[in-house]
Amino acid sequence: SQQGEEDPQALSIQEGENATMNCSYKTSINNLQWYRQNSGRGLVHLILIRSNEREKHSGRLRVTLDTSKKSSSLLITASRAADTASYFCAGLHNYGQNFVFGPGTRLSVLP
Amino acid sequence: NAGVTQTPKFQVLKTGQSMTLQCAQDMNHEYMSWYRQDPGMGLRLIHYSVGAGITDQGEVPNGYNVSRSTTEDFPLRLLSAAPSQTSVYFCASSLRQANTGELFFGEGSRLTVL
Numbered sequence: 001s002q003q004g005e006e007d008p009q010a011l012s013i014q015e016g017e018n019a020t021m022n023c024s025y026k027t028s029i030n031n032l033q034w035y036r037q038n039s040g041r042g043l044v045h046l047i048l049i050r051s052n053e054r055e056k057h058s059g060r061l062r063v064t065l066d067t068s069k070k071s072s073s074l075l076i077t078a079s080r081a082a083d084t085a086s087y088f089c090a091g092l093h094n095y096g097q098n099f100v101f102g103p104g105t106r107l108s109v110l111p
Numbered sequence: 112n113a114g115v116t117q118t119p120k121f122q123v124l125k126t127g128q129s130m131t132l133q134c135a136q137d138m139n140h141e142y143m144s145w146y147r148q149d150p151g152m153g154l155r156l157i158h159y160s161v162g163a164g165i166t167d168q169g170e171v172p173n174g175y176n177v178s179r180s181t182t183e184d185f186p187l188r189l190l191s192a193a194p195s196q197t198s199v200y201f202c203a204s205s206l207r208q209a210n211t212g213e214l215f216f217g218e219g220s221r222l223t224v225l
Binding site: 031033035040041042043044045048088090092097098099100101102103104 | 115142144146151152153154155156159161167169201203212213214215216217218219
């Protein structure tokens, strides 16, 4: 399977702290994306990073990509209770037409 | 904007029954797909389509059929429901331009097979 893996599976932090989630994948990618899923809802796209990029920022989000290690990380700074959700990485693999999702990280931000 | 619309949101079936999950998008996206989400397993691709008249199998296609007669619609058919098909199903679409491919998801359809 080409499926990636997020780490940790679950993360609980206090409001205002930073949250870091990691993603590893098995085959070369064209781009890697992060999605958020609130409980009972569909997934929402957060950020995309291409294989020739190493870091990308969007608001309180910072994503890094290390293609040599086949890994990516998502950092959420100054977390809020509203950030409580599951976060998934998804890779679009070279020559592939489909995204491969990891099992996700459940983030709980406590007020 | 409606985006990606899935119906029904909830459905209970008995083993052996058939049904169709509907998916429609109003963004003129070429690519559409169906995923199932099970606890601890992330999203697994069932079927996908890169344009009207073109469909292909994903990772877990057994027990499901799809068709793509229009750009907007991509229904998923369960031919003879089994308890193993109890899951949450998501339809997603993408514009499919080179090096982008952001997926837009529907709100999901929760299916229980008794």
